[in-house]
Amino acid sequence: MTHLALLRGINVSGHKLIKMDDLKRCLEGVGFENVRTYIQSGNIFVNTHETDPGSVGETIQKAIVQSFGFEVPVFVVGKEDLEACVTRNLFLKEEGVDLKKLYVSFISIEAPENRIMQLNFNFIEPDKIQLDGRRIYLKYHSSPANTKLDNKWIEKSMNVLSTTRNWNTVTKLLTLF
Numbered sequence: 001m002t003h004l005a006l007l008r009g010i011n012v013s014g015h016k017l018i019k020m021d022d023l024k025r026c027l028e029g030v031g032f033e034n035v036r037t038y039i040q041s042g043n044i045f046v047n048t049h050e051t052d053p054g055s056v057g058e059t060i061q062k063a064i065v066q067s068f069g070f071e072v073p074v075f076v077v078g079k080e081d082l083e084a085c086v087t088r089n090l091f092l093k094e095e096g097v098d099l100k101k102l103y104v105s106f107i108s109i110e111a112p113e114n115r116i117m118q119l120n121f122n123f124i125e126p127d128k129i130q131l132d133g134r135r136i137y138l139k140y141h142s143s144p145a146n147t148k149l150d151n152k153w154i155e156k157s158m159n160v161l162s163t164t165r166n167w168n169t170v171t172k173l174l175t176l177f
């Protein structure tokens with residue numbers, strides 16, 4: 001079975017540096033097959049007989065700690081999850097939407113409804129979000145560099161872990177499954 005692992009916070013601003021070739025060898029060393037990476041920001045496809053995404057993520061997390069000496073949150077997504085992600089983004093239905101301003105945050109757990117009701121959406125205006133299970137679709141008014149709507153806000157306000165990918169990366173990853 002093929003799984004997509006999304007690592008959070010590697011190779012960003014000189015922190016938690018992992019070369020993709022080293023990561024590939026590391027994951028092959030713990031039994032994953034057909035390990036493939038896409039760009040340097042921690043998108044890894046692995047094949048395994050393990051069907052539980054949580055177990056796959058745990059194995060990857062432990063292997064990274066052992067090989068590189070630091071912890072990295074790992075989000076494991078299946079092909080069906082990524083297909084649903086691409087088809088359920090309501091921002092795509094808006095006329096003239098700028099795909100360069102669309103992003104997806106993958107979160108560690110489905111945000112509880114009571115937590116969602118407490119969110120201060122005015123704080124992130126004029127940016128917009130759409131919640132969908134363990135995904136949050138983001139539409140930036142100008143750019144992700146000039147926003148309050150970032151991983152820190154998502155994690156703090158929803159009490160989850162999060163990793164974000166731009167829309168181009170999300171759609172490219174789907175074609176690589």
